[in-house]
Amino acid sequence: MKLWRMKYRFLGKEKLLALGSYPLVSLADARKKRDRAREQIADGLDPSVQKQLDRIEAETKARITFKAVADEYYRSLEDRELAPATLRKKRWHIDDLAKPIHNRPIDQTTAADLLHLLKPIEQSGRRETAKKLRATISAVFRLTIVTMRAPADPSAALKDAFLPPKVTGRAAITDEKEFR
Structure with a gap:
């Protein structure tokens, strides 16, 4: 299996970020992911940590059923x-x-x-x-x-998409003797 990878340094430490496997991720997509990772590094964020956080957030959202x-x-x-x-x-x-x-x-x-x-x-x-x-x-x-x-x-x-319930009226009791 061939992978697109990006080697980078963050806080003086060398790291490796996987961007996807070759047939599934095209060269253009890999370059877009690489550019996004470079922007994150420029903003002071570690792309591999961001990738993990995004995955955790997606899993958490999927669990909230x-x-x-x-x-x-x-x-x-x-x-x-x-x-x-x-x-x-x-x-x-x-x-x-x-x-x-x-x-x-x-x-x-x-x-x-x-x-x-x-x-x-x-x-x-x-x-x-x-x-x-x-x-x-x-x-x-x-x-x-x-x-x-x-x-x-x-x-x-x-709220108003349904027909109202059918209401059946009942005759009022007018004679108490008949009620008994």
Whole structure:
């Protein structure tokens, strides 16, 4: 295997930076990477350390999935000591209904992804469930905004995208004797 490499000195120490393997990285790309590394050295940064930090940051972002943040949100609901029925409903929303987006990086989840998740639920006649699931997803995204893990809440765009739940009225009780 042939590698593009760059030898450089940083703080008086000789170092070697790998720019990529030959068939996968073209000469033009290797030169661009070399130029970026030289700029970093001129700015007082070690390119190999920067490369490691960039890799760690990318891995960390990839690990911050919807499921991880949703579990954190659920734990905060437990800490608030909500009713067991409410906690079961939220767990059902997160674990079962939102399962298709569990492994998506939270900052890469779009409104289209959420629409694709919620529309089939609405079309099956469960309008109220779709509405409440969107609200739960929105609460999870608000947590990510507050903790600076995502820039915006994509579910906010879907607020009026669904049909309202069907409301069936009940006749008022006018005669107390009939009620008994």
